[in-house]
Amino acid sequence: MFRTHTCGSLTAKNIGETVTLAGWVQKIRNKGFVIWVDLRDRYGITQLVFDTERTDASVLENAKSLGREFVVQIKGTVIERESKNLLMPTGEIELLVSELTLLNASKTPPFTIEDKTDGGEDLRMKYRYLDIRRNPVKQNLIFRSQVAMAVRNYLSGEGFIEIETPYLIKSTPEGARDFVVPSRMNEGQFYALPQSPQTFKQLLMVGGMDKYFQIVRCFRDEDLRADRQPEFTQIDCEMAFVEQEDILNAFEGLTRHILEHTKGVELEKFPRMTYDQAMRKYGNDKPDIRFGMAFGELTEVAQGFGFPVFDGQELVVGIAVPNGAEMTRKEIDELTEWVKRSQVGAKGLVWVRYQADGTLKSSVDKFYNTETLQKWAEKTAAKTGDMILIMAGNADKTRSQLSDLRMELAKRLGLRNPEIFAPLWVVDFPLLEWDEESGRYHAMHHPFTSPKPEDIPMLETNPGKVRANAYDLVLNGNEIGGGSIRIHDKSTQQRMFKLLGFSDEQAKAQFGFLMDAFEYGAPPHGGIAFGFDRLVSILGGQETIRDFIAFPKNNSGRDIMIDAPATISEEQLDELNIALTLKVKK
Ligand code: ASP
Numbered sequence: 001m002f003r004t005h006t007c008g009s010l011t012a013k014n015i016g017e018t019v020t021l022a023g024w025v026q027k028i029r030n031k032g033f034v035i036w037v038d039l040r041d042r043y044g045i046t047q048l049v050f051d052t053e054r055t056d057a058s059v060l061e062n063a064k065s066l067g068r069e070f071v072v073q074i075k076g077t078v079i080e081r082e083s084k085n086l087l088m089p090t091g092e093i094e095l096l097v098s099e100l101t102l103l104n105a106s107k108t109p110p111f112t113i114e115d116k117t118d119g120g121e122d123l124r125m126k127y128r129y130l131d132i133r134r135n136p137v138k139q140n141l142i143f144r145s146q147v148a149m150a151v152r153n154y155l156s157g158e159g160f161i162e163i164e165t166p167y168l169i170k171s172t173p174e175g176a177r178d179f180v181v182p183s184r185m186n187e188g189q190f191y192a193l194p195q196s197p198q199t200f201k202q203l204l205m206v207g208g209m210d211k212y213f214q215i216v217r218c219f220r221d222e223d224l225r226a227d228r229q230p231e232f233t234q235i236d237c238e239m240a241f242v243e244q245e246d247i248l249n250a251f252e253g254l255t256r257h258i259l260e261h262t263k264g265v266e267l268e269k270f271p272r273m274t275y276d277q278a279m280r281k282y283g284n285d286k287p288d289i290r291f292g293m294a295f296g297e298l299t300e301v302a303q304g305f306g307f308p309v310f311d312g313q314e315l316v317v318g319i320a321v322p323n324g325a326e327m328t329r330k331e332i333d334e335l336t337e338w339v340k341r342s343q344v345g346a347k348g349l350v351w352v353r354y355q356a357d358g359t360l361k362s363s364v365d366k367f368y369n370t371e372t373l374q375k376w377a378e379k380t381a382a383k384t385g386d387m388i389l390i391m392a393g394n395a396d397k398t399r400s401q402l403s404d405l406r407m408e409l410a411k412r413l414g415l416r417n418p419e420i421f422a423p424l425w426v427v428d429f430p431l432l433e434w435d436e437e438s439g440r441y442h443a444m445h446h447p448f449t450s451p452k453p454e455d456i457p458m459l460e461t462n463p464g465k466v467r468a469n470a471y472d473l474v475l476n477g478n479e480i481g482g483g484s485i486r487i488h489d490k491s492t493q494q495r496m497f498k499l500l501g502f503s504d505e506q507a508k509a510q511f512g513f514l515m516d517a518f519e520y521g522a523p524p525h526g527g528i529a530f531g532f533d534r535l536v537s538i539l540g541g542q543e544t545i546r547d548f549i550a551f552p553k554n555n556s557g558r559d560i561m562i563d564a565p566a567t568i569s570e571e572q573l574d575e576l577n578i579a580l581t582l583k584v585k586k
Helices: 057-064 121-126 135-157 198-206 244-263 275-282 329-340 370-379 395-412 453-458 490-499 504-517 532-539 570-575
Strands: 018-030 034-041 044-051 071-080 093-104 180-182 190-192 211-219 231-240 272-274 315-321 350-354 360-362 387-393 423-427 432-435 440-443 470-475 478-485 525-531
Touching (some): 018 044, 044 057, 044 071, 057 093, 135 211, 135 532, 198 231, 198 504, 198 525, 231 532, 244 470, 244 478, 244 525, 272 275, 315 350, 315 370, 525 532
Parallel strands (some): 044 093
Antiparallel strands (some): 018 071, 034 044, 071 093, 211 231, 423 470, 470 478, 478 525
């Protein structure tokens, strides 16, 4: 037997037993007459002891030549430790070694294999296999596996069938660029890697599979924003013969199950909000509702008093910062500078202090009396001791700027507690969104999303107003899932493609297979996909999804461990019949 136990399993109960362990040398303390070695494997650390009195001279000699991260197999007797470490499961015992086999030596690792390492991000990524030996990364990967297992258990229990869909496909638009793969056997032609299995899962519904899921890799060639990965994982799901309500219930159930089984957290029924409400109340379609600071619209009670910054603006809107009245001028100035940065782009901030004695003091006292300020306090739900911060301008922009400020303040005030989980559904998204650059409408979710039946008459006359049967699941200010009821008839799908600027020929060339399928008894259907990496990182209480992916790419989309992407050989290019003329940008 290679090992009888793991490095995390021996306790006082095993004292006196002869055991065999295998693992990596974490640490060596050589006192001359005695050597202690911490031996580590996935399960924990066990202290080994070698000494001049009890250990064979040759074994002791071998122990002296060990180095960090050497791989060894050892046989020994479990003995009671003199100085116990009750913080460790194995802290009451140590192993008196009788046999030591060196399985493999190791170079000195480029960074310390400790919970807090001295390795920078790049170094850790280059030697990711060493990084994975560290507890924090290891634990994250184990946690990820537990979440995946909870998903499979729940969905299988609900009658969902896990089905794999192909990776070498034709474009499925989710609003990003495709990664393409040249086909050797079909000269001059390319596959696209799926941005999602969207069309396939719909075809599975036409195929009568009824309830499908897949934990699946998706590929999107986007300009990488912080914490986006070009390949990422979704929990992808689809159901037939359902209405929106059925889907929300099914996946609220899944989310609740995951939280209960991986975090021991029981959630109340998830609140729901329309897209419109979310934008008005939080300036954001993925509001973080772990804390208040909801928007109060002040346009009506702030205009017409001769204050030029507010008058004539589309929207005047404010938030009450809890216990913010004590903010100094300096702090307010700093916040004002913060909102004026180009990333936020606001023009400035108006403030009103709701002082502890109940009086109100503002930066615009010249224009407004107490009675008016009192109305602002009511609309922003400010209490004594709060600070009201106000912005004005174009409605959409101002909402988004105030939303940025709200999130920043919440961060500074420590209101984004990672131990609290506040999910909600955002429903009734607009079907389309106007894209300035291309001068046309884009599908806000994707082109297969069905409009609300009552809004269909507006499709051609007022497309921007049409709402979709689309929903997002939001958790702690992050969109963790999104989906829709789909179009399942050919003519509506054709109308949709037309709206999105596809000619009939283009639509047929790209999605003819789907519209054909709709002519063979496609059932009403709908679904959702969860961003698995993001979900796991939120549940794990951390911000970056990279920490929950075994082999992630860096911010330039590179895997710096295997050094990909890379050029390919002339031979490979020839086989593919590709002549490479790179238009290298300076
Ligand atoms: N395919 C969609 C996405 O990747 C999810 C869905 O509509 O089910 O966002």
